Amino acid sequence: MNNFKKHSPVFLFIFFILFGCSTSYFQIIGTSSNRVEINVTPDRVFPYCEPQPDMEIKDLFGFHILVLDEVKTILFVTQTNVLDKEGCHKRLDKIRRILKKGSNIYIGGMGNLNNPRKEEKNQYTIPEHGTFHSNSRMLQFMVIANEQGDCYSAFQGDSKPCPRGEFPIKQ
Numbered sequence: 612m613n614n615f616k617k618h619s620p621v622f623l624f625i626f627f628i629l630f631g632c633s634t635s636y637f638q639i640i641g642t643s644s645n646r647v648e649i650n651v652t653p654d655r656v657f658p659y660c661e662p663q664p665d666m667e668i669k670d671l672f673g674f675h676i677l678v679l680d681e682v683k684t685i686l687f688v689t690q691t692n693v694l695d696k697e698g699c700h701k702r703l704d705k706i707r708r709i710l711k712k713g714s715n716i717y718i719g720g721m722g723n724l725n726n727p728r729k730e731e732k733n734q735y736t737i738p739e740h741g742t743f744h745s746n747s748r749m750l751q752f753m754v755i756a757n758e759q760g761d762c763y764s765a766f767q768g769d770s771k772p773c774p775r776g777e778f779p780i781k782q
Contacts, residue, residue, distance in 0.1 A: 635740075637681045639724060641780040647750055648780055649686075649718045653710040653757075654739040655679040656718075660699035672699035676706070676752060677735045678718065684728055684746035685735045688720055690765050691751055705763050706755055713757025719778035720750030754778050 637655055641648035657677040662670075672695070676688040694702065710716060728746035736742045754774040756762035762773035 637679065642724070643780045645721055645723060646753075646777055646780055647720050647722055647724050648778065649678065649720075651678055651716050651718065653713055653716050655737060656710055656716055657735075657737050658703055658706045658710075660694075660696070660703055663693050670696050672696055674699050674702055674752070676718070676755070677737060679737045679740055679743060680746065682728065682746075683740075683743055684730065685733075685737075685743050686724075687745055687749045688718060688752045689749060702763070705769060709755055709757050709761045709763060712759050712761055715758045717754075717756045717774075717779075718750075718752075719754040719774055719780075720752055722748070722750035724748055724750070 635652045635654050637651045638649065639647065640650050655678060659675055659677070660672040661675060663673050671693040673693055674690040678686040678688055680686050726748060728748060731745045731747050733745045734742050735745060752765050754762065754764045756774060761769075762771075763769050764773050764775065767773065767775065
């Protein structure tokens with residue numbers, strides 16, 4: 612028992628390093644002229660490609676990102692144009708790498724998050740958190756990046772500089 616007391620500060624330090632720094636969060640960090648910036652942990656972000664069967668041209672996909680917000684509803688971030696299967700999955704792979712390498716994720720989009728949340732019947736699953744209702748709020752996907760400098764723009768891909776143009780919002 613004395614040996615445990617002697618080494619308990621070391622165990623506490625290791626416990627803090629392993630578990631104390633991994634808080635999950637969602638935060639709106641900027642808004643201006645229909646532009647929104649979000650900081651979020653990667654565990655709250657789930658990108659995916661969705662087949663678009665109603666399109667005249669076959670094998671088109673929509674690209675979407677689900678984001679679990681601070682009140683545990685789903686913010687829908689979507690790219691408004693459709694992509695072919697290969698293009699959508701390439702985008703998905705690049706964004707998954709950004710999420711995997713980062714601990715702080717920046718998302719820039721066009722839209723308005725000032726509207727009140729309205730729980731919708733649609734439910735989506737964020738693998739590390741569970742299944743939640745969408746909140747009727749949506750952003751058009753513009754850019755995603757991590758603190759390591761990895762970035763992907765909806766229209767410029769991963770070419771540098773990224774983010775660019777209207778993001779980040781200049782105050």
